Amino acid sequence: MSGILEKETSSYASDPELNSLEKEEFQQPVQRTETELQVEVEELAQSLGINQKKLMWKIDLCVVPAFCLLYFLSFLDRVNISNANLYGLAEDLNLTGNQYNIALTVFFVPYIVFEVLANYCIKFVKPHIWLSTLIFLFGGISIGMGFVTNFGGLVACRFLIGITEASTFPSIFYLLSTYYSKHESQRRFSAFFSCTALAGAASGAIAFKINDLDGVHGIAAWQWVFIIEGAITMGCAFLLFFTIADFPEESRFLSHTEREFLKRKLEILSGSVSAYEIKNSLKDVGKCFKDILIWLPALAYFGLIIPSYGYAYFAATIIKQMGYTAVSANQHSVYPWLAAFVLINVVAFISDRFKRRLPFALASSFLAIIGLAMVLGAKHTPRIRYAGCFLTASGLYTAMPLIVCWAALNNGSHLRKSVGTAWQIGFGNIGGIIATFIFLAADAPVYKPGLVTCIAAVIFSILASIAYFFAVLRLNKAKKTEAYIQKFNELPSRERINAGDRNPNFVYLY
Incomplete structure (x- = not known):
């Protein structure tokens, strides 16, 4: 990684975790153009005999299909x-x-509590073991839901599904x-x-077809769904036990040379080392929460989750109250x-092409x-309400x-x-x-309080996203100053490695 990092091995003798990592020492602004970074990646690929296109395929x-x-x-x-x-x-x-509504809510309590802990644990248990085991467990609990006889x-x-699913979403984004x-x-x-x-x-679609099984073997249609x-x-x-990818540094489908290239490529393009080798403590995790860049994306996502889950849990009910039968509502x-x-x-492809995130996030939110x-x-116009469902789902989930x-x-x-995605x-x-709790039966069929809350939540998400944009824009400018670089150099070596994106070489995307 010549041109980015200056190796100083003497400082690492006392810390075996850092022996294989490179210490960064900055004397002046070192941010380089994307073209310069790509040239260095090409040189690295040639030196290791890597065909980048084949490796990416x-x-x-x-990686992607198993996570999908x-x-x-x-x-x-x-x-x-909901079905x-x-x-x-x-x-x-x-x-x-x-x-x-309470039954829906209890899922989120353990789901929220265990997410950061789950991402912490996945560094100690291989992801393919950890995630496939959780998948097996929440599938079994789902079957159990088909045999419950009361509210308790x-x-x-x-609640148990919330525990077992807590690791899936943040761990996948982390990986x-x-x-x-x-x-x-x-x-x-x-x-x-x-x-x-x-x-x-x-x-x-499954619920629509399952209606034909109603009463078979004495089991109701709703039970068959679970x-x-x-x-x-x-x-x-x-199947997923054998196909889920572990971290690149221990990946089963990559050769040693491919693992080395991928790790060094991402370090070159990001401007910081991965710090995979460091075994972090809970104290290290706690330090992350002092950073505004951990909080602003969480607030933006919070604003989108309210209408997204509101739609996922209650869309079928709203569609039914437009005049459809239960079976037809599931179909529609x-x-x-x-x-x-x-x-x-489509939007993801365009976003990568233009290398921008905020404009597309805002456009989707407005949709x-x-x-x-x-x-x-459109209280009295079912077709317009149904058309609104298309725009709502498309905008939120984009x-x-x-x-x-x-x-x-x-x-x-x-x-x-790990901490950022989980939090x-x-x-x-x-x-x-x-x-x-914002789509209550008493508010049917309009659900005015729920829908008004959802609109307000999306506006809140837009404001948090804009605030995050200005925060990373300001930091990109600050990293070019000698004062920032000097302050970063004064940090202990371990903290500089864990700082990751606070590295002066790291350029935030927006």
Whole structure:
């Protein structure tokens, strides 16, 4: 990594964790152009005999599909309760008042609490073991939901699903961010995230077909929703054990030379070392929370989660109240998800092409606001409300991966990627708790309080995203100053490595 880092080995003798890492010493602004960085990557590839195009295809085929399947299953088992409710879950379990909303809410409590801890643990248990085991467990719990007989059993299952799913989403974003550079990432992140839309569509489609099983073997249609989808998840867990990618440094599908090239390539393009070798403590984790760059993306994601979960959990119910039967409502709930799937991937490709995140996140958010306003305003025009569902789903589920990917790739070291992605998603999912209580049965069929809250939440997300933009823009300018570089050089070597994106060489994307 000549031209970026100046190696000084003497300082590392007392710390074996840092022996294989390079200490950075900066005397003047060293940010270089993208062309210069790409030239250095090309030289590295030639020296190691790496065909970059073939390696990228290899990574894409070995990393992304398994994560797509994993999150498809995760989201499917998370939101299928809304489809089951249309088939009589609340009636058969004698749910009263807000008990259905409470059952939705309890999922988020462990989901939020355990996310940072889960990303911490994944450094000690290989990801393919950790994630495939969790997938198997939440599939089994989903089957168990098909046999609950009362409110208490439903709540217990939802709580356990929250525990087992806590690691899936942030861990996948964490892992993906260790394979791709800032300008390669968005279309891969969004391809994975678009499985959320496919899962929403599949949940409605499966529920539509499952209606034919109502009463078979004495099992109601809503029970079959959980049993069938949970069984599919458990079966796929065995496949995922062999296909989920571990961190690049220990990847099973890369050769030693490919692992070395990938690690050094990402260090060159980011301007900081990965710090994978450092075994961080909980104290190291705690230091990350003093940084505004950890909080602003979390607030932006929080604002999007409220309407996103509100839509995922209640869209089928809203569509039913437009005059459709329960079966037809499940069928019609599929199409907005499919529209969202297309837009997510198209916008991701364009975002990577222009190497910008904020403009596309804002445009997607405004699209969601228009859709929510149509659902709210067209009280007596079902077709306009239904059209609003298309814009709402497309806008929200396109904006979310843009926000998460933007923040994940702006975190430089393994420590900051781990904490940043987990906290953004964990804190953001507090919005899921709010979402479950703003669409109350008493407000049907308009759901004015819920929809107004959703619009306000998207506006809040827009403001947090703009604040994050100005924060990283200011830091990019500050890193060129001698004062910043001197202050960074005064940090202990371990802190400089863990600082990741605070490295003067690291240029934030916006």
